[in-house]
Each structure stands twice: as structure tokens, then as C-alpha cells.
Amino acid sequence: MVPTDPAHTVAAEAGSSFSEHLSRHHPELLPSARRLGTAPAGSASAAAPQATTIVSLTYAGGVLMAGxxxxxxxxxxxxxxxxxVFPADSYSVLGIAGTAGLALDMIRLFQVELEHYEKIEGTPMxxxxKSNRLAAMVRQNLPLALQGLAVIPLFAGFDLERHTGRMFSYDVTGGRYEEYEHHSVGSGSVFARGALKKLWRPGLDQDEAVRIAVESLYDAADDDSATxxxxxxxxxxxxxxxxNSAGMREIPERELHQLAEDLVSRRSAAGREA
Known part of the structure; x- marks a missing residue:
């Protein structure tokens, strides 16, 4: 009789979903387990820090996200x-808008969820x-969202099967929607999306995509006080x-510094000419 590996037995019992394991054994640890009692609707959201504007866009060979x-x-x-904006795993990133504390808890749980799945199954999800697992987490937060503590993520990654960058948006009920070309969420999203519509084009290289993302956030901040x-x-x-196919990478601050200075210089020059 072949002896059973105790570690393998525990892993099999836990399953490939860490959040489901928590819901069975320690549901009080889930972000969605928080309760506000009889607090009036909207009063909690006014007292909680709110995260705003996230943009995402595709470019030749990958996808970008900025906040x-x-x-x-x-x-x-x-x-x-x-x-x-945070890495979810080696090939995906996650941006959050809405109640900051709950959003950060959701991000940490999602990161562990993906890591746990890969360890149990021996292959990345x-x-x-990934996008469906995130939708389930957003859906679990619906009772708090109805009390004003909504979390609206934006998810993007490189699809190793299709060899392309993809992005997904969500609503508070956990509805998942694949977006194409570009998208934005948060209080400044209307203004950022207007800039993206004018600046985005097919076949952008990575440097152009980064510049467009920075410029769209600059335009959002010009009209939205929360950005x-x-x-x-x-x-x-x-x-x-x-x-992209090499994985996720954060753009260094020195590059963003130079892009921001160039942008402000161009806008200032245009203002003087006007």
C-alpha cells in the first residue's frame, strides 16, 4: 500500500480556490464578511478613502494599466x-477604484487566490x-456595495493561449465585461476615456502607450478634483x-518623470501660444 502524503491530502481537501477554503473554514476573514450594522446608506462611504481613476489600453504585443x-x-x-495598480501574478495586473480599504483587501486575496491555484494545480490559471474568479469576489462584496462601499476593479493581462493582451471591467454585481482597445474606471474615467479615444490607435508601441496613459490621466485630473x-x-x-509575453513590468519613475515634464512643457507652450 502506497503511503499517503499528508501535505498532498491537505492540499486536495483545500481545493484550488483559496477564497472558497476561507469561506468554509474562516468566513470572518473574507473582505465581504464585514458588516456595518444599521449605518445609514452612504454614511460609511463618506468616511472611507476612495480610490479613483484607472486607465487601461492595448498596444502591439501587450496591454497597459495606469492609475x-x-x-x-x-x-x-x-x-x-x-x-x-498592482501585479496580480506574473502575467496580469489589477487596478481598483472605489472604497480603498476593501479594494486593497480584495487585491491581496486575489493575489493569494492565483498563487494558491498554481501551487495546487501545478499550472497557472x-x-x-482569473477574470471569472475576480468577478466572484466582486459579487461577494455586493451587500457592502449597496451600503456605499463599492469596489470596482479593472483587470488586464497577457493571454498566453491567444498571445494577446486583454482587459476586463466589472460592475458592483460581479458582472464581467471584456473591453477592447482601451477603458477607464473611477471618478475621472469620463475625461480619461475622452482623451484615450483621441490618442489611441491600432499598432501603438509600448512607449507610445505609456505616454498616452500618462496624458489621459493628466486630462482626467484637469477636470476631476478626485484625480x-x-x-x-x-x-x-x-x-x-x-x-506582454515576457510578463508584467512596472515602468520606472525616472521614465514617468521625463514624460510628465515633457507633457507639462507642451501644454504650457500651447497655452502661451493661445
């Missing part, structure tokens, strides 16, 4: 340094599988990730 650095609490700036633009005084720049 500004500002979080607001009502009409106050809660933070100028928040990061809203497909991009469609923070490049801050030359505090040396704060957007967080930008690119994902």
Missing part, C-alpha cells in the same frame, strides 16, 4: 501617495479563469504597468 495617486474622503484629499495629476513639486507620478 493616479490620489485618494479622497468627501471633499478632502486623504492621500497623495496611494497605489491603485488561464486569463479567463491627481503628475506632481512635479512632490515628485509623484502615476503607477504604470505593462504586460
Amino acid at each position: 493616479d495617486r490620489r485618494a479622497t474622503m468627501g471633499n478632502m484629499i486623504a492621500s497623495r501617495h496611494i497605489r491603485k 488561464s486569463l479567463d479563469g 491627481g495629476g503628475p506632481d512635479l513639486v512632490r515628485q509623484l507620478w502615476p503607477v504604470v504597468y505593462v504586460v
